[in-house]
Amino acid sequence: MLDFVRNNRRLMLLLLLVIIFPSFVFFGVESYSRFMDSSHDAAKVDGRTISVQELDNAVRDQSERMREALGASYDARMFEGPEARKQVLDQLVLQRVVSDEVARENLTVSNARLVETISSIPAIAQLPKKADGSIDDKAYLQLLAAQGMTPDQFDARMRFELATQQLSGAVSGTAFMPKSLLERLLAIRDQQRDVQALLLKPSDYTAKVKVDDAALKTYYEAHQGDYSVPEHAKVQYLALSADALAAAQQVSPDELNSYYQSNLARFRTDEQRRASHILIAAAKDAPAAQRQAAKEKAEKLLAELRKHPDTFADVARKESQDPGSAAKGGDLGFVGRGTMVKPFEDAMYALAKDGDISDVVETDYGYHIVKLTGIKPAETKPLDVVKPELEAELRKQLAAKKYAEMADAFGNMVYEQSDSLKPAADKFHLTVQSADNVTRQPNPALGASNPLNNDKLLKALFNDDAIKNKRNTEAVQVGPNTLVSARIVDYQAASVRKFDDVQAKVREDYIAQQAAELARKDGEARLAELRKSGSAEGFGALATVSRTKAEGLSPKALEAVMRVDTSKLPAFAGVDLGPQGYAVYRVAKVSQPAKPDPAQLQAAAQQIAQVAGQAELGAYYEALKARSKVKVLHSAGTQEQGAGN
Known part of the structure; x- marks a missing residue:
């Protein structure tokens, strides 16, 4: 069990995020309310449909977001094929199920909690502030608009996310791990075994392999897929891109x-001031006598500081009751308007020059003495400094406008003059590009950003009509403000290379397979003998391994070593390593390290309880799906499933 927990913990965490948050990361709450004609249904949840169009949109959205997140490491094949579509459909189904349960349980979120959560989002927390410290409305609206949302839509999304967290937290938070079980699991995890290896290599058996033409042809017939040439084409393509x-x-x-x-505000930095202070704390609801005593102490300190202003830092370290600044001699660093409470800020900005000390300032926290230690005047970056940035922005805006004007004409021309891309290239001053060995599936060799790795373009390119007549594809949007049309110049159907052409490779592969098989048979025989004799002859040096320390053993070998019964030593395990041969492992000793200290024990308990909670949450979601009469329809490309049908 602990092997599973240890080896799959990161995967489990990823799966949990995919289960809980897919609606907010990829699709949005609004997807729950979309309904389509039942003839285009992908699934039904309690009688409500998930359309094929909705599924297509979700797959595309996921793919585009992953493309943006992963950049050059993005592989479009992650979202290709029935299995990928089924995973996305499962997420959509789960969204519906969880949405229904949130409504059934009447889970709600207070306005205060909503505001607190939204304000803590980094992108929002960094927005400009108004004088009262609240977020600038215009900047907030612009940020949401860039994401295609209104404040009401964003509020609804965040309310739903927080309500869903209540639901998941109530389930996963109940996981419990008994101390006795935890200690047992940790003992299994940390157990060490002294191991020796004996490897039987296929290369030592190649000379024993008998080869004849009949055997080679039989092997070739059984492994024709290894000698096939996949369908491929030479392709020309033309890209209209706003970036270009x-x-x-x-x-x-x-x-x-x-x-x-018109953008001066972006490049203006308001005046900032650096100050130090001494706080004599007195809560605003403290008795009058207590506040009066605090005030009198502050006034006494101020009188001394007027005489000896250079001792301010020492007095702050000794007398100030502000835990955040006292140790730093009262230093608060540079701050702008809207950062401090108003009486403090007014006093700080009333000081004229470095070294000036204020009178005693009363706030809700008590009584302050403020010393001005620096002024950064307001400044605006000149045009020459920000010119490259502004030029790039203007070019991008002009290009976006030009792209919008050209997009329809581009699409029409590649369609109307479908026998060549040259007319469109000449008209729009573009370059026809080419690529060899293009297949129906994305090819990493072309580069992740190559438009010929776009699934929609590939489907259009390998359409029967496009293959047969070598016509231009329609203009396909492969990214934001990017249209591409492509055509097949030369097409080669999938084929199997003739035996005579690959006979040398077949011979090599056959010998390797047979040698590995001989090594396996010999290894199994040696294993049986060693279990009787217990001999260490022929084995390598001892290595101490555990479930967390493989010492070069493959996962398969480590699993075999840690599973072997060690009630009688030495113990032996055999592992078929395929093309690498056959390995026999001799376990000579088993030892148990010292028990973990309480801190390590607690950390491990938290990790295991977290994974256990995730497992409970997964089971809970499956129970919800079963109760919700989920039906995946044949039109989605998968078989019917679900409970309660």
């Missing part, structure tokens, strides 16, 4: 200056 257009855009000095003037 941006490089060609010219920005005039007048346009640049006008854009700079």
